[in-house]
Amino acid sequence: MTLETSTITVREALRDAMAEEMRKDPLIFLMGEEVAEYQGAYKVSQGLLEEFGTKRVIDTPITEHGFAGLGVGAAFAGLKPIVEFMTFNFGMQAIDQIINSAAKTLYMSGGQMGCPIVFRGPNGAAKRVGAQHSQCYASWYAHCPGLKVIAPYDASDAKGLLKAAIRDPNPVIFLENEMLYGQAFPAPTGEDEVIPIGKARIVRSGKDVTITTFSLMVGVALQAAEQLASEGIDVEVIDLRTIRPLDEQTILQSVMKTNRLVTLEEGWGFAGIGSEISSLVMEQAFDYLDAPVKRVVGTDVPMPYAESLVKLTIPQVEWVIDAVKQVCYR
Amino acid sequence: MVTTVSQKTNSTVLKTVPMTQVELLKYYRDMLLIRRFEERSGQLYGMGLIAGFCHLYIGQEAVVVGIQAVLQPQDTVITAYRDHGHMLACDMDPKGVMAELTGRIGGYSKGKGGSMHMFSREKNFFGGHGIVGAQVPLGTGLAFAHKYRADGGICTIYMGDGAVNQGQVYEAFNMAALWKLPALYIIENNGYSMGTSIARHAAGQHLYERGIAYGIPGEEVDGMDVLAVKAAAEKAVQYVRETNSPMILEIKTYRYRGHSMSDPAKYRTKEEVDNMRQNFDPIERAKALLISEFSVAEETFSSIEKEIKEIVLESVEFAQTSPEPEASELMTDILINP
Numbered sequence: 001m002t003l004e005t006s007t008i009t010v011r012e013a014l015r016d017a018m019a020e021e022m023r024k025d026p027l028i029f030l031m032g033e034e035v036a037e038y039q040g041a042y043k044v045s046q047g048l049l050e051e052f053g054t055k056r057v058i059d060t061p062i063t064e065h066g067f068a069g070l071g072v073g074a075a076f077a078g079l080k081p082i083v084e085f086m087t088f089n090f091g092m093q094a095i096d097q098i099i100n101s102a103a104k105t106l107y108m109s110g111g112q113m114g115c116p117i118v119f120r121g122p123n124g125a126a127k128r129v130g131a132q133h134s135q136c137y138a139s140w141y142a143h144c145p146g147l148k149v150i151a152p153y154d155a156s157d158a159k160g161l162l163k164a165a166i167r168d169p170n171p172v173i174f175l176e177n178e179m180l181y182g183q184a185f186p187a188p189t190g191e192d193e194v195i196p197i198g199k200a201r202i203v204r205s206g207k208d209v210t211i212t213t214f215s216l217m218v219g220v221a222l223q224a225a226e227q228l229a230s231e232g233i234d235v236e237v238i239d240l241r242t243i244r245p246l247d248e249q250t251i252l253q254s255v256m257k258t259n260r261l262v263t264l265e266e267g268w269g270f271a272g273i274g275s276e277i278s279s280l281v282m283e284q285a286f287d288y289l290d291a292p293v294k295r296v297v298g299t300d301v302p303m304p305y306a307e308s309l310v311k312l313t314i315p316q317v318e319w320v321i322d323a324v325k326q327v328c329y330r
Numbered sequence: 331m332v333t334t335v336s337q338k339t340n341s342t343v344l345k346t347v348p349m350t351q352v353e354l355l356k357y358y359r360d361m362l363l364i365r366r367f368e369e370r371s372g373q374l375y376g377m378g379l380i381a382g383f384c385h386l387y388i389g390q391e392a393v394v395v396g397i398q399a400v401l402q403p404q405d406t407v408i409t410a411y412r413d414h415g416h417m418l419a420c421d422m423d424p425k426g427v428m429a430e431l432t433g434r435i436g437g438y439s440k441g442k443g444g445s446m447h448m449f450s451r452e453k454n455f456f457g458g459h460g461i462v463g464a465q466v467p468l469g470t471g472l473a474f475a476h477k478y479r480a481d482g483g484i485c486t487i488y489m490g491d492g493a494v495n496q497g498q499v500y501e502a503f504n505m506a507a508l509w510k511l512p513a514l515y516i517i518e519n520n521g522y523s524m525g526t527s528i529a530r531h532a533a534g535q536h537l538y539e540r541g542i543a544y545g546i547p548g549e550e551v552d553g554m555d556v557l558a559v560k561a562a563a564e565k566a567v568q569y570v571r572e573t574n575s576p577m578i579l580e581i582k583t584y585r586y587r588g589h590s591m592s593d594p595a596k597y598r599t600k601e602e603v604d605n606m607r608q609n610f611d612p613i614e615r616a617k618a619l620l621i622s623e624f625s626v627a628e629e630t631f632s633s634i635e636k637e638i639k640e641i642v643l644e645s646v647e648f649a650q651t652s653p654e655p656e657a658s659e660l661m662t663d664i665l666i667n668p
Contacts, residue, residue: 029478055478061508066467066501073471076456077406079478097498100461101468108447109457110440111663145664169666 004189005156011181013155014044014120017162018082020191022052025080028166031058031067032084032121041086042122042181068094068119072101075117075171082166085121088137088175094119095140102171103146118165120174123151124216124266125314127179131302136267138214139276141173142244148197149243151175153218155185157241160195168197175243177216200247202254206236209324210254212277213264214240217315221264224320233328243273251277252285259290260327264320269297291327296320349557351624357399357556358616359634361391364415365613366642367424371414371431375591379650380431383460384445387415389586392612393518394419396559397486397579400567404481408456408469409488411446412518412585416488420455422448424641428649436652440659463489463496466515470502473513477574484512484570492523494537500544506576507544513576514566515541518553521582524589525597538580546576553583554610557619584610 008016022028029052034041036049036059049057060067064085071081085091091098098119105113125134142149148170152158158176165172187193203218204225211221218239225235236254240247255261261281263274274295281293299313368386375384387394390412398419401407409416417427422438430437430448438448446460456472459465469487476483493499494517506513517538523531534540538548547569551562559581566577584606588595595603620626 061501061504063501063504065498066470066505069464069467069498070471070474070502070505073408073456073468073473074475074478075471076468077472077475079475096461096464097467101459101464105447105449105457106666107663108439108443109449109663110438110442111666112439112449112451113456114666148665168668170668 005186006189007184008155008187009182009184010155010158010176011042011044013159013187014162014176015046015048017159017166018045019048019051021163021166022048022056027078028080028082029056029058030082030084031060031071033060033062033086035059035084042178044181045084064090064093065097069097069101071117072097072115075102075115076105076113080116080166082118082120085119087133087178088121088123089133089135091119091121091137098141098147098171098173099144103144107146114169115171116169118162118172118174120162120165121176122178122181123175124177125303128305128307128310130305134303136265136298137173138175138243138265138267139272142273142276146171147244148172149175150197150241151215151243152241153180153215153239156187157195157201157239159187160193161197161241163194164197167194172197175215179216195241198242198245198247200241200250201239202236202250203239204235204237206234206258208234208258209260209262209328210236210238210251210258211262211264211320211324212238212240212251214243214273215266217264217266220315220317221320223317224324227317227321228324233324233330235324246276246280248280248284251280255281255285256288259288261289261293262296262320262323262327263293264296264315266298266314268300269295270300272297291329294323294327296323351620351626354557354616354620354624355626355630355634357395357560358613358620359638360395360419361556361613361616362634363424363638363641364391364395364418366638367418367428367645368414370642370646371428372587372591374432374646374649380445381433382444383411384431384591385412385589386585386587386591387412389606390518390520390553390583391415392556392559393516393553393581393583394488396556397516397563399560400563401486402483404454404483406454406456406472406476406483406485407488408465408472408485409458410462410465410490410493411458411460412490413446413448413458417448417450417455420450420453422450422453422455424645425648428645429652432649433654434649434652435655435659436648440663441655442659442663463493463499465489466493466496466499467502470506470511470513473506473511474509476512477510482571484514484567486514486516488516488518490523491517491519491521491528491532491537494540495531503541503544503546503576507541507546510574511576512570512574514570515576515578517578517580519580519582520585522585522589522597525593527597536580538578541576541578546578548578548580551579551581553581554612554615556612556616
């Protein structure tokens, strides 16, 4: 079956996902800083105020801890909030409400208190915005039971996974990337193209080595794979799409086929997603490995401002190529 | 510290609040249930049947009983961790509360929550929260949902005096006032933020004024007098419901026990506690009023005492015989399967 597709940006895909779901379910509302009249700090919510009105598209004061908590309370009452953080860096103000209130209350209540809420916004580094505005929260949130964590790469996944996140009865952390907002990809036009949470995607199949990655770094991995192909190394790239629950089977099956693994992420390496995947493969596919797993991660420093230093901090295509060659003993 | 309260039972309130014997007897009974339930909780803690943190409500009973008396069934309630009294006042089953304290499957959270984390959707009780102040934005979200659905309900959000210095409380006040949310904030000022007296933790001693900057009206109430609480609550609830706007009640109260079971309360004198118990006890004051104003006979009190004793005993028995959760419960209720 071929889907009808059109080329849209990630920004439009996210907006369409919200609009389509909001048309179907009056309990869904969007709140956050500048989401309404300003049309979104990054224009993700463009047009939503005009269509859905002030009751359902709500500009908040700059008060992350407060409005995250308010959203969680509204979700306990059965509404379905989409809470936008202008960036996830600011969401750190609200991390207590996300973890202690949103993630844990279902358990603490013996299953009574569901919390159908989506926290979304850009995550990770943008272009030279300094240390406090450039951080990947994937491993922070993925650490916690009671949350689902999604980090899409292309427009199709952004749309289909955001729709799934909004429909999910659990708290979902939806990590977007500012650098991807303006990038265009083909995406299905159908309103029911929902992509299941918890399923990775093999975006490039290969036989020599596996790269696991997510979000913006999928593009970096694909570029590295192109160059490596010209040198005779056939790389398989897995876009994790969902960080928690992690699609362990897709990773393990790939490693059992290629016998080599490089993990790639923008965030710091210590206790990172690559560490988790390394453990998974060591525990469940140790005998299939022909080389130690190699992690490619953001450098262990606060994000610098100078362009020369940024290039030494965010994983570059060459770093991935080097890592792949190392695990291939080339 | 409650210093403004008359040492005598205050029948002036009775004259301003239309009150029947039946109503006052009900408040007396509800307060006594909390008192006796908490005394037993303390005993079970001492016996090792209740563990972890356990914050008793003894002394503060008039607050929640007076407030709950004027709420409607569609209204929602949320509080922090000194929550046993609130649950009983919300008409939750004492058996389920006590069994949660002992960590049994028959508890309100199937033994997964404990003293600080119980909930009842049926009774619109939304917890039971352990992070000081976090319940305030959450409750403001419940108020937001009342407005969103236009269901006529309000949310009553309890917090202690210790919570009023948390930043998120003011983030919530701002949004509640800005968006006109039906939120009634109840500050249960028992004089101590754990072991730090209000004089040492709060700049400006009038907590009811903490909403002034947001245009939120506030009022101070004698929390050792259930009729004063009920009278203030009646006005406040009407204001919140009719104007769809928040209000603050600072209710001056006192806890006789330590902050939690592990607190020897060395930050205050025995004389201070004895004075409150002997001269301001809300249950004794209600009883005195029932005798002086309604000539209620001693047999009535003893039959209430007997009824409550049975309820509490029944809850204790249930809490000891309900099984501990099976290992199969460990990994459930983490996520809802869509």
